[in-house]
Amino acid sequence: MNLLNLHGILIEERRPTFWIMDFTKKNTIVPHFLAILSFYLLVVAYFSPLVFEGKMMFQTDILQWEGSAKELLDHREGTGEEALWTNRMFGGMPAYLIHLDPKGDFTNTLLKVFTLGLPHPISALFFGMTAMYLLLLGFRVRPLVAVLGAWAFAFNTFNFLSLEAGHNAKIWAVCLIPLLLTGVHLAFHGKKLLGIALTALAVLLQLKFNHLQITYYTLILVIGYGIAQLLVFFREKRLPEFAKITAFLLAAAIVGGLGNLARLSSVLEYGAYSIRGESNLPQAGQNTSGLDREYAFNWSNGKLESFTLLIPNYFGGASQQPLPEDSKSEQALRAQGADPAQINQFVQNAPTYWGDQPFTGGPIYGGVILVFFFVLGLFFAPAPYRNVFLTLTLLSLMLSWGKNLAWFNFTLFDYLPGYNKFRAVSMALGITLFLVPLLGALGLENLLQKPQTPQTKKGFFMAVGITVGLIVLAVVIAFGLNFQGANAAGYPDWLLNALKADRQRLLLSDAYHSLFFIGGAALLIALIRYKTLPSRWALLGVGLLILIDVWTVNRRYLNEESFTEDPSAQHFAPSPADRKILQDSGYFRVLNIQNPFNEARTSYYFNSIGGYHGAKMSRYQDLIERVLTPEMNEFIKKAQEGNFDYEAIPVLNMLNTRYILAGRAENAVFTNPEANGPAWFPERIVPVGSNEEEIKKLAELQTKTEATVTPADGENVPAAGSGILTLESRGPDQLSYTAKVDKAGLAVFSEIYYPKGWKAFVNGTETDIHRVNYLLRGIVLPEGEVDVEMVFQPDRYYQTRTLSTIFQYAVVLLLLAGGYLETKNRFQA
Template sequence: MNNWIKRNSGHLIVAAIFFVLTYAYFLSPILQGKVLYQSDVLQAKAMQKEIMDVKEKTGHAPLWTNQMFGGMPSYQIWAKYGKNLTTYVIDGLKVIFPNPVDTVLLYLFGAYLLFCTLNLNRWLAAAGAIAFAFSSYNFIYIEAGHANQAYAIAFFAPIVAGIIMTLRGRYILGSALTAFFLAMEIRSNHVQMTYYLLLAIIILVFIELYHAIKTKANRPFFKAIAYLFAGTILAVLVNAGSLWTTYEYSKYTIRGQPNLKSEKTEASTGLDKDYAYNWSQGVTEVFTFFIPNAYGGGSGTTAGQDSKVAKALMEKGVDAGQAQQFASQIPLYWGNKPSTSGPWYFGAIVFFLFVLGLIIVKNRIKWWLLGAVLLSVFLSFGKNLPFLSDLFFNYFPLYNKFRAVESTLVIASLCFPVLAFLALNEVYINPDKKYIWDKTKLAFYISGGLTLLMIILPGIFLSFKSTEHQNFVNALSQAFRGDTGMANSVANALIEDRQALERQDAIRTLIFIALAFGLIYILIKQKINTTFAAIAFMGIVLIDMWSVDKRYLKDDTFVDRSLIDQAYVPREIDEFIMRDKDPNFRVMDLTLQDPFRDSHSSYFYKTVGGFHSARLRRFDELMENQFTKSINQDVLDMLNTKYIITPDPKTGAASMRANSTACGNAWFVKSVKYVKDADEEMVAISSFSPKDEAMIDERYKKLVEAKPLGYDANATIKLTSYTPEHLTYQTGSTANQVAVFSEIYYDKGWTMLIDGVEQPYYRADYLLRAATIPVGNHKIEFIFHPTSYYTGENISLAGSVLLILALGGAVYTERKKKQPEVKKG
């Protein structure tokens, strides 16, 4: 044990530094017992309410919830996947470390493994890990509550490390680590991030293939690929439950095929292009990579009380208090994204070293890093570079399933620091110091000169005007009662404020570049040793990145736990509705700004609306066609909307009315009307009597009329037992009749039993379940038991056992290699 500690003392010191840095960043809120206020996490809390309530009561988390959008599978909301090994690894991390300490530690240790794999000494590797971990969006994602996304990004570096190990000949260890970290990546359940990583890995593999062919090293390359393929299959097996359910469900969500002909386009198997491109990076917004406030910071960054905007208003006679208040409401961000939490900042020092790396790094890894950076940056432009983006969106598999294309920059945020610190490593190991110094000066002239230009003449590259600038001026003119001179004066002052903010950060960037340049100079001149230089780089990189991160993920972002608990305090109206003993009715809350983009009401009761980016497409189509222009009362009735909450048009106060025409949990209809397709069905439910008639696609006609239909006006059908996954009804009728159930139709897992025997059911009224119920008294059950989950879980268990064996085998093999051979004789 003592020998092991001695051999690994350097790594243990680095680990201690990582722990100290991470806890230091969050020290104040941790000591005060505060928690991170994350809007997306609060939304998720409401989405998960029914799931967690049932789990607490029964010990089993249901795979279906009726809490929002009428009902949907819970796979993408919360699911245990208890036979997946990585579930327990992630749970263990969250138990040991407070949120978000666990995520930052994963950033650091994962990147450290990659840099060590690239043969950097431990201090350079530690500095590189800090540069990656503290990249601005790694912290912005945490602040926004994108926990799964942040976790997925944290496993990028160790996956790449495992791949490189394997490609360099450490087949067993490399492929085992790749399998483990890829399994963790997949379990993080952010397919978009994993997809972008895959694009980068494809570039790496092709570059390695080219090198293998060039050097005639085909055999070891393909051997490595075979091991990596096996590791990938293993990671997939470990996550079979989540992957199978996600794949199956995705085809029925807004990322799947539209049902309406009017919505079918060349990319109709995915998201709407405008929706996917909504968050596109501006082409010149890349200046934020090294000047964080080049585009005004985040949407929450405002002109402020001491701004030129405030002064311009006061010069026009506006009261100082009003002028300062007005200025504090004007955002300085001027890009064309609808909003942004902050800039993609990779670091001033990292930028300088990245430029240096493009010049001096000879390792073929450079070409992978450059290729991945260019692809991720160009794709992030989205609508601002439609040629390339449309090519991927229309023709690359799965690419059109993802929104917010600026997220491709997560690849650049990994590649920038990797190439930067490969460059610094080259400074360390290259014996030709004159060559290194000449190239360092060139990199300084390029990066420093560009930054200097951004200080002196920023208008050469940046306009500091949003695409809506003229509309803003017109709105000001209207607010100032037609005084266009005053409006233009304020608008010009706003441009000056934006320029001042950019110039201030550009000066900051130039200082850090100069510090890095100076450090390399004294290192080359042997004024300091390499260890001290690495520690110095670690320090200045940390100061650079830390100070920018604190603009976004700061102590003020943390709040008392009581405030989180108070986020869902019921109103008097909510308390009244919750006293209703009916187990499965719905509520339409129109007091929300957008009831279909807000899960708040779902915390208290089952809602027609809600929030989820993977909602069922049929419900999304219903929402767009029946609720956007006006609220269709007939559709509310068929969804068993028992209560409708509306705001007072003058005061905004909430008022509630009971909906007396709600159809109930289930009912028998008098007649059936057949429609030929989804478009006709959507038109049919625009105005109909859901209690009396059912609109059914003609494809189900044989099922509907399997038995002669009649109608019994006195027939009864009643919900007698409810859990999200198991609903029981009791019926009584003197005729075979069609019953409509106010439950969302999803045939991948739901089965219907009549007196314990499985029977067919079908879809009615565009998205509800219906069935032909035979004459007599019967027990009807709907049970959700998806094969994709339960069989997938068994596969996950087998994969988890194999992964443990693979990791154990890798450790055994590595230890055996290190054991000295015993000489015979």
């Protein structure tokens, strides 16, 4: 690679840095074909039970999603239409937060083509490897080294733990990062049209998965890379060209984003009304908008937990995982005379993790060999890339530390636009595990290109020494700690001491594991440098070591036991309690008092008071915290004493809670005779002047006879009406009532108020919907026989749906044009 020295900084000569497969030359096609084939076969081999046996992964979050989306999927199957509202969670919420496949959207078809028909979600890993391979080719890394970087990128534990948990959208968003950077990199290095096209495609696909936190981190990464390019263009006195390329890239990103306009605009519109928007009940010392700090930073990676990049079991691995045979804990339990079944239960689910997080599915590990190559990159990668990728890696680690680096992360949380909408900041490690193989592959490639000189030799051995030294330092630091962690309460000293010894054993075992793989990789690279072994075979040996390393660590967390015949059938099999409630064909809600606001199994069958979602409506969260939880706790306390005081839960009654579920047995179902029903006329209207006043009033309101209203400036308080309301038909986003109104006035409907889409029609004429009782709907009805219809028709969605499809076609046409031009130029070259 030709390099120029400008002001003492090594930079790449400005020339095209990417090649399309030349189908006229066999020796050009074969490496790329074999690379892509390896990606495909690796995914198929690891997930063979899914591909060949028809099994599925038991993904907890996906089962939660299935429960929440069941009404929507049934509605689509029965009518062929997409429902935009669901009544199954938290009393009701927009469906596009859960599931949406807009009419005309063909991104799913694109992904099927790009991933060669691999099943979702493992297709993301194949796509990620292919995209990483293309990115490294764009940096002029030889195909075999690019393959090693691609393997390591996809097969890190971040991706596999996410798969095991069911965080499929997050995996896809991460696996699209290299495609986006490929587009940006090519645009700055002589392949403008192709780079712009790939940028538009990557933005289109990443935003499709609606994981805005990963998109936010991706934006930080691209901005960092852009700054590095700005410095180079500035030194070369080519700022106008930089501005032109940047403008085209921004345009491409906008086109890609507009391909998701219907989905994104609806979600962003809802954001103002969710727990990530402005608070309805601001408290002193808390943010008035965005998430609460404590909630956002609950999953903060410990600073020392970053050593898991080198030693997987540095902090014990997962919160619970099996101990090795003849562990100290097993010996201690046996010595205490514990029952063999109890011993086995403890040993198979031992609390090995002793880090800072509340719990974890496993460590963040991407292969110690790639960390070694990353250190090589600090010595041998071109300076602009070394500097920017090192800086971004350190930044991603700092972001992942969250509250453990409070001065930095709290400042970003308070002042960086949009950053306070996100939680689980340890997710930034997904960026770390992208940058480590990227700089690592660059480091290895540039080392292999350099002649053997004393300086090169010194840099190589310093990289080995630094990596080994970091492992030794990590072990020394760990043994200076107590191996106890924050979650050790409740264990007797004899068991806790044994558990500490087992944690030490796990750490040392993985430290030796890492030293072995570093030694093997370093030896193979040295054999290349001393021309003892052909580079092809040595690099294949390194690749085998990388695969063995990451494969064996991943098998600790995602293995044969993670696959089952039909997890949905098992999880959602109707219990005796479900069957009892299902006999009631009426319209009502169910309260499952067992973890109600963090489970969606109830939503599979019934309209639920609870649910599972990270972006609940803020007013409903207020209700949970200020009214529902105290009301539930008091009811449970009385019920345990034999007093089922249904009249003392007026807000649950207001939400039409006909059944209270306390388990899966038939006798765990309790029928609430005091539920208010779908709609009613209150006898008294109580005006309130603020949200705080209203929610306090709601806690003492007699909801059958009273209703609160916050009149707008200049508005009169609506009069109380009287009569009979009957629900005639219902669907996810449509409700029809008939009413015999004796006295004109306000009727209350046990439906969640959301102003961006719900429309009411009284006798065919559109009528205002009032917010009553803090979060329900109210409509003023005229005297006489009345028909009331409510439909959810969000204007934003319908106005943008066609535009989304148009821009998706624009991205595809741009991609075809870029590919055609590149191929044409290649044949003419």
